[in-house]
Amino acid sequence: MNPYDNLPEKAYWKPAVAQRSLFDLVDLWDPRFPISPKDAVVTFGSCFAQHIGRAMLSRGFNWFSAEPGPVGLSAASRAKFNYNVFSARTGNIYTTSLLHQWVKWATGVTSPPDEVWEVKGRYYDPFRPAIEPDGFASKDEVLESRERAIEAFATCIRDAKVFVFTLGLTESWLNSEYGYEYPVCPGTVAGTFNSEKHVFRNQDYTECLASLMHAIKAMRQQNGSIRVILTVSPVPLTATNSGNHVLVATMHSKSILRAVAGKAVNHFDFVDYFPSYEIINSPAVRGTFFEPNMRSVNPRGVAFVMDQFFHSLIGKFGSPGELPVSGASGGAPAVSTADDIVCEEELLEAFGDAK
Amino acid sequence: MKAPVAIFGSSFIGALRKWTETTSFQDPDFTIEFMATSGAKTPVARVEDGRVVDFKYSSAPDGRRLSDYVAIFLYARMPTPLDIAARYKAARESGCSRQVILAMVRDSLEESPNLILFRRIREAFHGQIYLVSSNIPSDVAPPEPGDYQLGVSLIREVLGDKYHEFPSEMFNRDLTPRLELYKGSVTYNGEAPTGDQSKHDRNHLNPEGGSIVLRSMVARLARPRSQKQAWWQPIATMFKKLMAALRRRPLSYASA
Numbered sequence: 001m002n003p004y005d006n007l008p009e010k011a012y013w014k015p016a017v018a019q020r021s022l023f024d025l026v027d028l029w030d031p032r033f034p035i036s037p038k039d040a041v042v043t044f045g046s047c048f049a050q051h052i053g054r055a056m057l058s059r060g061f062n063w064f065s066a067e068p069g070p071v072g073l074s075a076a077s078r079a080k081f082n083y084n085v086f087s088a089r090t091g092n093i094y095t096t097s098l099l100h101q102w103v104k105w106a107t108g109v110t111s112p113p114d115e116v117w118e119v120k121g122r123y124y125d126p127f128r129p130a131i132e133p134d135g136f137a138s139k140d141e142v143l144e145s146r147e148r149a150i151e152a153f154a155t156c157i158r159d160a161k162v163f164v165f166t167l168g169l170t171e172s173w174l175n176s177e178y179g180y181e182y183p184v185c186p187g188t189v190a191g192t193f194n195s196e197k198h199v200f201r202n203q204d205y206t207e208c209l210a211s212l213m214h215a216i217k218a219m220r221q222q223n224g225s226i227r228v229i230l231t232v233s234p235v236p237l238t239a240t241n242s243g244n245h246v247l248v249a250t251m252h253s254k255s256i257l258r259a260v261a262g263k264a265v266n267h268f269d270f271v272d273y274f275p276s277y278e279i280i281n282s283p284a285v286r287g288t289f290f291e292p293n294m295r296s297v298n299p300r301g302v303a304f305v306m307d308q309f310f311h312s313l314i315g316k317f318g319s320p321g322e323l324p325v326s327g328a329s330g331g332a333p334a335v336s337t338a339d340d341i342v343c344e345e346e347l348l349e350a351f352g353d354a355k
Numbered sequence: 356m357k358a359p360v361a362i363f364g365s366s367f368i369g370a371l372r373k374w375t376e377t378t379s380f381q382d383p384d385f386t387i388e389f390m391a392t393s394g395a396k397t398p399v400a401r402v403e404d405g406r407v408v409d410f411k412y413s414s415a416p417d418g419r420r421l422s423d424y425v426a427i428f429l430y431a432r433m434p435t436p437l438d439i440a441a442r443y444k445a446a447r448e449s450g451c452s453r454q455v456i457l458a459m460v461r462d463s464l465e466e467s468p469n470l471i472l473f474r475r476i477r478e479a480f481h482g483q484i485y486l487v488s489s490n491i492p493s494d495v496a497p498p499e500p501g502d503y504q505l506g507v508s509l510i511r512e513v514l515g516d517k518y519h520e521f522p523s524e525m526f527n528r529d530l531t532p533r534l535e536l537y538k539g540s541v542t543y544n545g546e547a548p549t550g551d552q553s554k555h556d557r558n559h560l561n562p563e564g565g566s567i568v569l570r571s572m573v574a575r576l577a578r579p580r581s582q583k584q585a586w587w588q589p590i591a592t593m594f595k596k597l598m599a600a601l602r603r604r605p606l607s608y609a610s611a
Contacts, residue, residue: 069454070446072434072463079454132452141452148450 018282028279028308029316032272034317039161040064044102044153046094046168047232048087048158048276048297049230053164055306063087064160067152071261074197087160088152089145091128093184096211097203098181099319103215106154107222113180116142118186124190126182127328135190157219163226166276167212167257170203171249173240185241202253208260218267228271230261234280234305236295254281259290278306357386359423360576361415362569363407363472364430366396366542367490367558371430371566373412373545377562380569384578385425387414387569391543396434400472411544421480426571428519429476430487433469436506436520437498441508444502460509468504485519485575488569493537493557497529522571525564527553536564 001085010016010027017025020163033043040062044052056063078084082091093099104110117124122135123142124281128149136142157163172181176199185200187193202210232254241250254277266271280289287294289301297305314320362368372389374380390410392400400409432443439460446456449463458515464470469486474541476484488510509519527533540559542548548556560568 014414067449070442070449070451070459073455073459074444074462074466077455077462081458132454134454137453144450145452 007183009245014070017089017282020290022285023304024277025308027312029274029312031274031313031316034175034320035061035313037061039319040159041162041164042066042156042160043164043166044086044088044093044099044156044297045089045164045166045231046233046235048168048190048235049164049166049282051306051339052166052295052309053084053087055233055302055309057236059310063179064156066113066159067149080133081127086157089128089131089149090153091131092168094183095163095172096167096180096208096215096257099165100211100215101181102150102153103157103218105150106157107218109218112150113178114148115175119190119234121230126186129184129189129197131180148280150327154222158221160226162229162232162243163219164216164229166233167261168209168235169237170208170253171237171255172201172203174201177250200241203256203257205256207352208256212260212264213267216264216271218281219268221267226291228268228272229274230264230271231274232257232261234297234301236290238295243337274309276309279305280306357384358390358425358579359399359419360385360573361421361424361427362430362572363390363400363410363427363430363476363570364487365391366466366548367394367430367487367560368565369541369543369545370560370562371569372543373541374562374566374569378566380566382573383441385573385576385611386426387573389413390415390418393470400475402475408477409446410560413538421476424480424482426483426485426576427552428477428487429469429472430568430582431467431469432512433467433486433488433491434463435488435491435502436510437495438489439509440448440505442497443505453474453558457512461513464510464513476603483588484517485572486514487519487521488574490560491532493519493532493534495531497531497595501529515607519572519575522567524567535562536560536567540564575580 004011009028016027031091037060041053041056042064043056055064065084065087067083067087067089069078069081073081073083082089085091086093090102101110103323112127115126116139117126117129121134123139124135125131125142125146127146131145131149148306167169172351173185174180176197180296182198185193186198216228219228230234236250237246237253240246242249242252244252258277261273264271279285279296289297289304291298362371362375368391371387372391375387375509390407390413392402392411392508393507400407402421403409405422406418407421442459443456446459451459469488471483475484505519507520525532525536537557537560539561540548540556542559548559
């Protein structure tokens with residue numbers, strides 16, 4: 001007898017993967033806790049997180065938006081102005097350090113800087129540079145809007161039963177003078193790049209892990225019953241400033257994030273990991289779930305990932321019962337197709353196209 | 356030959372039609388024609404071969420084409436200035452930018468039956484179209500000072516001159532609607548609201564209220580030149596008034 005004699009089928013590549021059709025892959029996720037249709041679920045993170053919010057809502061779960069936008073705003077305008085893209089109007093939160101920064105603002109540990117970018121008479125939020133496509137009318141408008149987003153983010157932490165966070169990047173841009181982080185390099189989406197003030201940092205495992213652990217602990221202090229589901233975005237980097245080939249930089253970044261997520265799951269019993277990254281990127285899938293650009297995940301891939309999510313939950317905990325079709329608190333997520341995904345980082349592609 | 360003017364809409368226009376029938380109202384320059392369908396069904400009306408079809412009630416002659424009209428008023432469900440002001444204030448309180456608020460105002464209007472009807476009619480009619488909002492409910496709470504004007508100005512930012520505002524005679528000093536204009540209200544068939552509509556009685560005007568709205572519409576229209584007073588008539592009137600005043604008082608200020 002040895003430990004491998006009595007392992008389940010899923011432990012062996014040949015029966016679990018090689019001898020199966022892609023669509024017969026099962027048991028990819030062993031969820032730690034159930035999600036009731038009444039549980040408020042919030043979603044934040046990189047671009048891929050938007051799919052999760054939409055899928056939760058379409059299955060009758062209580063996807064919660066703390067900043068749904070004003071009454072009377074159409075679905076198209078909500079999407080244009082980034083309402084209901086995430087559970088608060090934070091824009092993309094790509095890195096664990098950026099998550100920690102938002103948590104510190106929301107919990108009052110630090111105050112957000114009053115930095116605002118002005119371009120041709122319009123004003124942009126460095127921490128949500130694409131949140132209003134044409135910028136704001138004034139600096140005060142930027143700061144007020146940001147303040148509301150922070151309040152909404154705090155509400156999400158306080159009221160959520162499940163906080164879903166999709167880890168996206170290790171590459172980050174910092175303000176060298178004050179140490180705070182931007183979601184994208186200044187001068188790309190908006191603002192002006194200043195090589196003395198804006199510094200690049202490709203965060204390593206230790207840094208990413210420390211930020212994530214601090215953020216989770218701080219959220220748990222605010223809400224003793226919050227549970228966290230981590231995922232790693234399967235979407236490759238649009239561009240890298242690391243000096244490596246973008247394909248190598250992508251694997252470097254995703255590998256670190258995957259390891260960080262695993263460490264957090266091992267450390268906290270209220271944190272789980274859902275393998276969307278593995279499902280999309282596995283060799284068993286042969287790239288089937290990518291669009292022709294080999295970067296964007298196609299709708300079939302999104303549907304497959306989310307089917308795995310819900311089948312695993314039901315398989316382990318049973319059907320959650322009658323699911324209300326319109327379970328969302330505050331409106332439908334703005335995402336409707338893969339093309340509608342809001343991804344500030346993708347704007348970097350324009351700089352590559354010019355070459 | 357009088358020029359035809361259309362008033363298309365929902366049950367709101369019943370009060371206008373009823374008043375024209377009971378008083379045998381005749382405008383010297385315009386023939387007023389009505390077409391209506393109940394509020395929820397207004398978007399059912401569509402344009403086919405240059406004609407509006409699928410209105411439940413029509414006083415227009417058979418074969419009337421949209422291009423025959425010199426102007427069209429659309430009077431179906433559309434947010435009132437007070438609705439828009441309330442949404443504006445809620446949006447401001449939640450920290451929305453001016454761009455978002457303007458988009459909200461535009462969306463609130465564009466998704467209303469009146470604007471749906473407008474877009475359909477605009478495809479076949481290139482003349483002047485005016486849009487009237489829903490009636491303000493008779494039991495509305497007195498608005499905060501400035502709210503009504505705020506709503507009007509926001510609607511005008513989107514609709515411009517196309518927006519036809521309710522005349523001031525419809526309001527009390529505190530800008531609540533005059534209740535006496537709602538008592539004995541009628542719907543598009545000219546009868547008292549029944550069934551589901553009776554619950555919305557507070558939204559329908561009576562023929563007296565209808566007459567105020569109708570006269571404000573007619574006042575908005577450009578009269579044919581031949582029917583207008585000659586260009587010198589206002590000057591002559593002023594001169595006559597001046598002479599009368601001079602006769603009443605000594606020319607004391609002339610020597611001052």
